Amino acid sequence: MTRFETAFAKGPALVCFITAGDGDTAANLDALVEGGADVIELGMPFTDPMADGPAIQEANLRSLAKGTRTADIFRIAAAFRARHPHVPLVLMGYANPMTIRGPEWFAAECAKAGVDGVICVDIPPEEDAELGPALRGKGVSLIRLATPTTDAARLPAVLRGSSGFLYYVSVAGITGMQQAVQTSIEEAVAKLKAASAIPVAVGFGVRTPEQASAIARVADGVVVGSALVDLVKQHGDEAAGPLRELTSALAEAVHSAR
Amino acid sequence: MRMLPDETGHFGRFGGRYVAETLMPLILDLEAEYRKARQDPAFQAEFDDLLKHFVGRPSPLYHAPRMTEHFRALAPAGPNGEKRGPKIYFKREDLNHTGAHKINNCIGQILLAMRMGKTRIIAETGAGQHGVATATVAARFGLPCVIFMGAKDVERQKPNVFRMKLLGAEVVPVTSGAETLKDAMNEALRDWVANVHDTFYIIGTAAGPHPYPELVRDFQSVIGTETREQIMELEGRLPDMLVAAVGGGSNAIGMFHPFLDDPEVAMVGIEAAGHGIESGQHAASLTGGRPGILHGNKTYLLQDEDGQITEAHSISAGLDYPGLGPEHSWLHESGRVRYVPITDDEALEAFQLCCALEGIIPALESAHALAALPRLTAELDKDSILVVNVSGRGDKDIFTVADALGVEL
Numbered sequence: 040m041t042r043f044e045t046a047f048a049k050g051p052a053l054v055c056f057i058t059a060g061d062g063d064t065a066a067n068l069d070a071l072v073e074g075g076a077d078v079i080e081l082g083m084p085f086t087d088p089m090a091d092g093p094a095i096q097e098a099n100l101r102s103l104a105k106g107t108r109t110a111d112i113f114r115i116a117a118a119f120r121a122r123h124p125h126v127p128l129v130l131m132g133y134a135n136p137m138t139i140r141g142p143e144w145f146a147a148e149c150a151k152a153g154v155d156g157v158i159c160v161d162i163p164p165e166e167d168a169e170l171g172p173a174l175r176g177k178g179v180s181l182i183r184l185a186t187p188t189t190d191a192a193r194l195p196a197v198l199r200g201s202s203g204f205l206y207y208v209s210v211a212g213i214t215g216m217q218q219a220v221q222t223s224i225e226e227a228v229a230k231l232k233a234a235s236a237i238p239v240a241v242g243f244g245v246r247t248p249e250q251a252s253a254i255a256r257v258a259d260g261v262v263v264g265s266a267l268v269d270l271v272k273q274h275g276d277e278a279a280g281p282l283r284e285l286t287s288a289l290a291e292a293v294h295s296a297r
Numbered sequence: 298m299r300m301l302p303d304e305t306g307h308f309g310r311f312g313g314r315y316v317a318e319t320l321m322p323l324i325l326d327l328e329a330e331y332r333k334a335r336q337d338p339a340f341q342a343e344f345d346d347l348l349k350h351f352v353g354r355p356s357p358l359y360h361a362p363r364m365t366e367h368f369r370a371l372a373p374a375g376p377n378g379e380k381r382g383p384k385i386y387f388k389r390e391d392l393n394h395t396g397a398h399k400i401n402n403c404i405g406q407i408l409l410a411m412r413m414g415k416t417r418i419i420a421e422t423g424a425g426q427h428g429v430a431t432a433t434v435a436a437r438f439g440l441p442c443v444i445f446m447g448a449k450d451v452e453r454q455k456p457n458v459f460r461m462k463l464l465g466a467e468v469v470p471v472t473s474g475a476e477t478l479k480d481a482m483n484e485a486l487r488d489w490v491a492n493v494h495d496t497f498y499i500i501g502t503a504a505g506p507h508p509y510p511e512l513v514r515d516f517q518s519v520i521g522t523e524t525r526e527q528i529m530e531l532e533g534r535l536p537d538m539l540v541a542a543v544g545g546g547s548n549a550i551g552m553f554h555p556f557l558d559d560p561e562v563a564m565v566g567i568e569a570a571g572h573g574i575e576s577g578q579h580a581a582s583l584t585g586g587r588p589g590i591l592h593g594n595k596t597y598l599l600q601d602e603d604g605q606i607t608e609a610h611s612i613s614a615g616l617d618y619p620g621l622g623p624e625h626s627w628l629h630e631s632g633r634v635r636y637v638p639i640t641d642d643e644a645l646e647a648f649q650l651c652c653a654l655e656g657i658i659p660a661l662e663s664a665h666a667l668a669a670l671p672r673l674t675a676e677l678d679k680d681s682i683l684v685v686n687v688s689g690r691g692d693k694d695i696f697t698v699a700d701a702l703g704v705e706l
Binding site: 085086087088089090091092093096100103108109133134135136137138139160161162163165166169183184185186187188189190193197208210211212213216 | 305313314315316317318319320321322323473474479480483486487490491492493494589590591592593598600602603604605606
């Protein structure tokens, strides 16, 4: 089984996001795992994060201001893989930093660092050639996003060539803002699960254990990002403790939901 | 050369649709609606009518006699002693309603928005010219309008901010990033993704995800189409050279596109070289950048080796963007159009020369195109014809120019 399959086989999974190079990333990643995160999403900072709300935008800029380079992100990923051999690791970011040295280079670096999957916000299925074939060639999952605007006609194109899990963006909007109504999430997840052979994780606007628990009752995974990134902003290099605490509460809520 | 983009929205390897999944269905809808509109004579008729009666088209093609003589006097003789210095014409987009070419595109896009039943308009703006043009058409059609503008630009361009407000628009200062045009575009995209159900995004230049580069070009092509008819009437032949400034590149592509398949017409796009390419402080994406993906399209961008976008600099706020439209990237690589960098100082000099010799205060963007004339006129014989696109008027720039010249107003 792949690391993703193992992680999602145990029941609803908690997927935790932080931005690479923002705060003490190695300590923060360890805190997420210790707190009970089942999948880690590591954000690749970009100067122009068009799909992100203020919390993650600022995290991107804090990281870049400290001089984070792409090579640093792969060093962080490889070190994480060495410390945590079984926890799936996903890189999430934007097309330009991922493709600037060519998709083959990026896919090879991902494979070398033990990265399991990649989420690229601004490469829709229509532009798959830009990154998808290279990742699949190296056995790295391309994790696509489905959104409230993805209709039944588009869904097969979104699912084609994606693996690991499907990330359902529960609101038409940017990260860290309002949460979708629970009933609309339930309807959407039911449709996605009927069409998809891979697990469906739900994110965007999920901040509290209560919200996470409600979603975990219907979905295979819950993604939390901005609430964690806020803690890094608040506590700087001393964020590991607070991150562990929030992750524990979220993990407890997600894992006991079913 | 006029057949592109292909059906996937690419100009060679450039262009495309690099957007978040949330926007993808909307962009496909827009494309379908645009295809229908192009086939609909009523759409074209309404567009033409508004351009004539609201914008004031056709804009004149004006023979600039004193600039012509000025450069003829300066041009060194050719290798066989032939006289140099072409007859210079200005395409007067500065005479349009709202003072620049921007309005052509805004008219086209708001007609599309109305067809699609959208009830809210958003746009990004740098100097405020596209913001003013968008606020103008939104007022004309009675739609609420939100303009995203970098907080720094809001501060630098107060008269245009007030104009937009007078026209009923809400101006949102963007405080993320460097607080300029690129950040305003990010913020407009964020708003759009959260309001896809009722909102139409009027992009200000021939860039962004397909079909924007195509439809903006088509709406701006009225510039080149008119120029073609006017020069045939005045001179009975096509011009030898077209010159236009390139920021995002909509005035240039609008001028060039109707001539792309006429090999005898040379074309020169002028990029903003700011303090000079070697200074690193410029906005010349083709001369000083390389291909990458930003704001929905693949094109030449100013960026570092990790693909992080770097800040552009130009004295002209309208050229102060770290990328350009994808069709220009393609025309650059195919060699059909030559792109030349012009510095802030050269543009300032041309700005003053145009005021003094022709009685026309050009926009700083257009002054970049005029600043290439010393070089370009020396390449052309006396009996040749050169057309410069004077894309906008410079009233908006007088404070910037006064500041640069050390004049206190």
